[in-house]
Structure formats: structure tokens, C-alpha cells
Amino acid sequence: MVTEGDELALVDALRADDPEALAALFDRYADRIYNHCFRATGDWADAEDATATVFLEVWRHRGRVQAHDGSALPWLYGVATNVCRNLTRSGRRRRRGLAALPPPSVEPDHAERVVDRLGSTARMQTVLAAVRELPVREQEVLGLVAWSGLSYEQAAAALDVPVGTVRSRLSRARARLSALTEE
Known part of the structure; x- marks a missing residue:
């Protein structure tokens, strides 16, 4: 079991740029963060991407990490909530952008033109x-x-x-x- 002192030491180590502290946080909380992200996105792949992004953001903003009641988990959930919100928002923008595009045009089968060109090439060679x-x-x-x-x-x-x-x-x-x- 993780004690409050251990968690606070981990938060202090993370603030001091210790990558081992990030690895320890990941090992402790990645499953919980992943499940939170899945519930927020409804997609396993998006939840995986969001979980990875959460820990990337934790490392990027390691100087701001906070412990609430002796645990970094509430702060991690806050980061995860923001990451999932951004992921969902960008997905909506992408879908709206795609919906605004004209439908793809149906391209004719070029096989007949190729056969015609090969035939006309052969005829032209005969004429030449x-x-x-x-x-x-x-x-x-x-x-x-x-x-x-x-x-x-x-x-x-x-x-x-x-x-x-x-x-x-x-x-x-x-x-x-x-x-x-x-x-």
C-alpha cells in the first residue's frame, strides 16, 4: 500500500525532474487513468492515446504537479479530464470539417481507356x-x-x-x- 509520505516524496521527485518518479506514477495509476479516459471517450484506442498524452502532459508540466490529500491521483484525473475534453473537441472539429467537404467523386475505370490507347498505339505504329x-x-x-x-x-x-x-x-x-x- 502506498503511504501518504511515499506519494508526497514521489511528487517532490517529479517536480525535481526525476523521470523515475514519472515511471512510478505511471505504474501506480496508468490503469485508473486509462479506465477514466475510456469512460470519457468511449473508445479503447482513443483511451490509449489519451492515457499516453496524460503522462506526457504530466512530464511537461511536472513543476505544477499537486498532491491532494497526500495523493497525485486527483491531479492526474484533472489532467486526464482536460486531455479527453480536448480529444473529443478535436474529433468533433475533424468530423465537421470532413462533413463540409464535397463527397468524393467517382472516378471512371481507366482500364478501358488504357486498352483503347494501347490499341491505338499499335494501330499508329502500323500506320507509321x-x-x-x-x-x-x-x-x-x-x-x-x-x-x-x-x-x-x-x-x-x-x-x-x-x-x-x-x-x-x-x-x-x-x-x-x-x-x-x-x-
Whole structure:
């Protein structure tokens, strides 16, 4: 049994920065503080967190520890009550904050897009392989007119050739591509 003198000596040692005194208080009262925190929070995990926080606060404020009727337990219960109150208050704030957020949007399944992109990549590789079989001049005209959307006149100006040359090169490129892709 703990005598009043032992408890007062423990409080004095704690005020004198003795970590052993904190360990002794923890060993004596952690179960009671834990049960108090559980009754205040209604959650075992929160009670564990609160108990740890209580003894952390006791160490931080060890110069203010008080013994009532020869025991530090009433002061520990006061610290525990404040810790649980703060924990409960912060939980309410967190829940209100989360409730104020818009609901998460449902993201579409990207698997179909990935499959489509892989398919289009494969098709593009096939087309590019066929285009690479064309002479460079026809590749240039095809790229400017068919893929970039330039008019014949704009492509002719870009390549510094007559408009008729652009037309004939594009015609030959289309015919060769058609023959290459039908094989």
C-alpha cells in the first residue's frame, strides 16, 4: 500500500525532474487513468492515446504537479479530464470539417481507356511503319496536309514547292499507303 509520505516524496521527485518518479506514477495509476479516459471517450484506442498524452502532459508540466490529500491521483484525473475534453473537441472539429467537404467523386475505370490507347498505339505504329515506306517528300506532304490540316497552298508555301507538286505527291502517297496497308 502506498503511504501518504511515499506519494508526497514521489511528487517532490517529479517536480525535481526525476523521470523515475514519472515511471512510478505511471505504474501506480496508468490503469485508473486509462479506465477514466475510456469512460470519457468511449473508445479503447482513443483511451490509449489519451492515457499516453496524460503522462506526457504530466512530464511537461511536472513543476505544477499537486498532491491532494497526500495523493497525485486527483491531479492526474484533472489532467486526464482536460486531455479527453480536448480529444473529443478535436474529433468533433475533424468530423465537421470532413462533413463540409464535397463527397468524393467517382472516378471512371481507366482500364478501358488504357486498352483503347494501347490499341491505338499499335494501330499508329502500323500506320507509321507504312508511312516510313514512302519517299521522304511524300511523307512531308502527307504530314502537313492530312495530319496537320494545312491547305495545299499552305503546304506548298511551307515546302517551297508549287501547289501542283503538293497535289501530286499527296495523291501518290495515298495510293502507296492504300497498297501497303491492304497487304
